[in-house]
Amino acid sequence: MISEFELISKYFRKLTNRAVLGVGDDAALLRCSHDAGIAITTDTLVEGVHFFSDCDPFFLGRKVLAVNFSDLAAMGARPHSVLLSLSLRECEESWLASFSDGLYRMLEEFQVELVGGDTTRADQLVISVTALGDVDIGSALRRDRAQVGDDVWVSGELGLATLALASRDNSVAYPHELLDDCNKRLNNPEPRVALGRRLIGVANCAIDISDGLMADAGHISTQSKVGIAVILDQIPTHRILSQLGLPQKDLVSLISGGDDYELLFTCSRSRENDIGTLSRELKIPITKIGAVVEGRGVILKDRFGKIVEVDRPGYEHFSRRT
Ligand code: ADP
Ligand code: MG
Numbered sequence: 001m002i003s004e005f006e007l008i009s010k011y012f013r014k015l016t017n018r019a020v021l022g023v024g025d026d027a028a029l030l031r032c033s034h035d036a037g038i039a040i041t042t043d044t045l046v047e048g049v050h051f052f053s054d055c056d057p058f059f060l061g062r063k064v065l066a067v068n069f070s071d072l073a074a075m076g077a078r079p080h081s082v083l084l085s086l087s088l089r090e091c092e093e094s095w096l097a098s099f100s101d102g103l104y105r106m107l108e109e110f111q112v113e114l115v116g117g118d119t120t121r122a123d124q125l126v127i128s129v130t131a132l133g134d135v136d137i138g139s140a141l142r143r144d145r146a147q148v149g150d151d152v153w154v155s156g157e158l159g160l161a162t163l164a165l166a167s168r169d170n171s172v173a174y175p176h177e178l179l180d181d182c183n184k185r186l187n188n189p190e191p192r193v194a195l196g197r198r199l200i201g202v203a204n205c206a207i208d209i210s211d212g213l214m215a216d217a218g219h220i221s222t223q224s225k226v227g228i229a230v231i232l233d234q235i236p237t238h239r240i241l242s243q244l245g246l247p248q249k250d251l252v253s254l255i256s257g258g259d260d261y262e263l264l265f266t267c268s269r270s271r272e273n274d275i276g277t278l279s280r281e282l283k284i285p286i287t288k289i290g291a292v293v294e295g296r297g298v299i300l301k302d303r304f305g306k307i308v309e310v311d312r313p314g315y316e317h318f319s320r321r322t
Contacts, residue, residue: 001091004119011100012114018080019115028115030081030132037137039077040130043067047125049317052168057095059187060127061102066191067210068131069110070261073196074208076141077133081115082107084129087122110193141199141206141265146224150204150266150292153275155192155284158213159237160185162257178240189261194282199265202274206265212258215314217298220266227295233303236287252300252308258315266292 002010008023016022021029032038045051045064065082072079084103107114112131163174164182174182192208199206205224209216213235217228232248235255246254267275272288279286300308 002093007091007096008117008119011096012084012117012119014104014114016113016115019113022113022115023117028081028083030115033134035136036134037140039072039075039133039135039140041068041071041075042128042130043071044126044128053125056187057099058102061099061104062106062188064127064129065103065106065110065112065131066189066261068129069112069191069193070189070208070210072131072133072135073191073193074141074206074263075133075135076139076196076200076206077135078197079110079112079131079133079193081113081132082129084114084117085127086117086119087124087126088119089121089123089125136200139200141196141203142223143205143207143220144223144225146205146220146226146228146266146292147268148226148292148294149269151269151272151288152217152228152230152264152266152290152292153203153286154209154213154236154262154264154289155195155286156260156262157236157238157241157285158209158260158262159241159251159254159257161189161259162254163241165257165259166254175240175244178238181238186259189259191261192263192284195263195278195284195286198278198282199263199267202271202278203265203267206263209260209262209264210258211316212256212314213260213264214256214298214300214310215258215316216264218313220264221296221298224292225296227293228290228298229293230290230298230300231303232300232308234287234289236285236289248302248308249311252310253312256310256313 013023019030069079160182164186207216221228
């Protein structure tokens with residue numbers, strides 16, 4: 001069996017260009033540019049909580065980066081470096097090889113460097129990444145900048161990752177042609193880094209909706225001290241999903257379920273054309289789903305203006321699940 005240090009060298013040590021010193025010393029050394037700020041975030045995936053034990057390690061390597069890049073995207077930041085903290089039950093080389101492959105391919109796609117981390121043994125598989133990105137501090141996209149009168153927009157199509165989860169325990173019957181799309185959203189989400197960067201100077205406020213649209217809109221409401229009104233029928237879902245004619249309650253559960261690595265943002269009404277251009281250029285659907293209003297809290301309405309009840313607005317680790 002290989003040792004901890006052999007493991008690190010074999011699977012997690014590659015030369016870096018941007019970092020002056022990467023994996024191998026007590027700490028990495030990065031050069032700071034004087035005019036840019038640093039956005040820094042961390043997110044963890046725990047076996048049994050965030051992923052199933054049979055999850056393909058290649059996609060876990062991607063997803064642990066995607067969830068972090070999504071947070072940087074929501075700030076309008078450009079990811080450049082990550083640290084990886086791994087708690088492993090055992091040193092299974094086939095698992096490590098595949099995990100490392102998925103991780104490095106995603107790093108290359110986004111031109112990000114792995115500059116350090118930590119490796120320990122534990123009873124449960126825990127994978128944690130800390131990601132750093134460049135952003136101009138004054139123009140970073142924050143949660144506390146929504147303005148009354150802004151439109152509320154969301155990228156992508158919501159609900160498919162939650163549907164993939166529901167399909168595992170057969171709690172929802174759904175059309176077979178959605179299986180690949182659902183599993184892709186759950187296992188291989190695409191962080192909206194390019195969109196986040198392009199929203200700088202366009203959006204007033206942004207958040208990623210990994211915990212669920214309604215819950216995350218609630219954070220904007222609280223932090224910006226505004227109300228958010230969302231129209232259920234305008235929330236984008238997959239074409240096939242919207243054709244299913246699901247009961248309203250099920251549709252609300254799907255769009256609030258979380259694991260959608262999309263951006264929710266607000267911007268002034270005068271920016272509508274800019275959003276259309278962004279959507280075309282980036283080839284990402286971006287949909288207007290509501291407005292920022294006076295007051296507090298998030299309300300969901302149907303197309304007739306009737307309030308729709310939301311039982312569980314999003315995922316929370318310490319809430320009791322019924
Ligand atoms: P220290 O004992 O100083 O904490 P470690 O022995 O934990 O250092 O790690 C040795 C080097 O390997 C460090 O540069 C650390 O950042 C890096 N490293 C450890 N684990 C990982 C990992 N999972 N991914 C990337 N780099 C790692
Ligand atoms: Mg260490």
